[in-house]
Amino acid sequence: MADTEGERRPAGELEASVLAALWSAGTPLSAAQVRAAISQDLARTTVATLLTRLHEKGIVDRRPAGRGFVYFPVQDEHGLTARRMHRELDQVGGDRSMVLARFVEGLSPHDEAELRRLLEEGSG
Structure with a gap:
């Protein structure tokens, strides 16, 4: 397990913990x-x-406080997930429509209906 002394935890897991702390605080926090x-x-x-690293990625922002900084998330959890989805789509070298089609194929009926509703709402 990653909690065993001497073993490294995945960076994504640690970043998620840091972001969760910032989101739940609702106010900027120091390290x-x-x-x-x-x-x-x-x-x-x-x-x-x-x-x-989160600041360099544009996921959190910071401002001076005392001798250091306080940090706060740029987006909420949902916004960050959407940002990651856009980044993945932007990295597609080929047919974006094929990637989107495969994504939609993998949706549950409920999620597909929700996506349709959102698309119809946005085009109105």
Whole structure:
């Protein structure tokens, strides 16, 4: 398991924990406050590095506070997921319509109906 001493946790898991702490706080947090809010026992430098990487990716923003920064998410969880979906679609080198068709094929009937509703609502 990743929690065993000496083993590394996936970066995505750690980033998700940091983002969850920022979203639930509803207010900007310092690296120390993020560290205290997450369940993993991480070094201060690890949390600071994760926050810096999230800032470089444009997922969180920061502002000066005291001798450091406080961090806050740029988007909510839903907005971030949509952003990732757009990024994946933008990386398609070939037929975007084929990728979208495969995506729709994989949707549950409920999700497909919701997507249709949203598309109709947006084109009205």
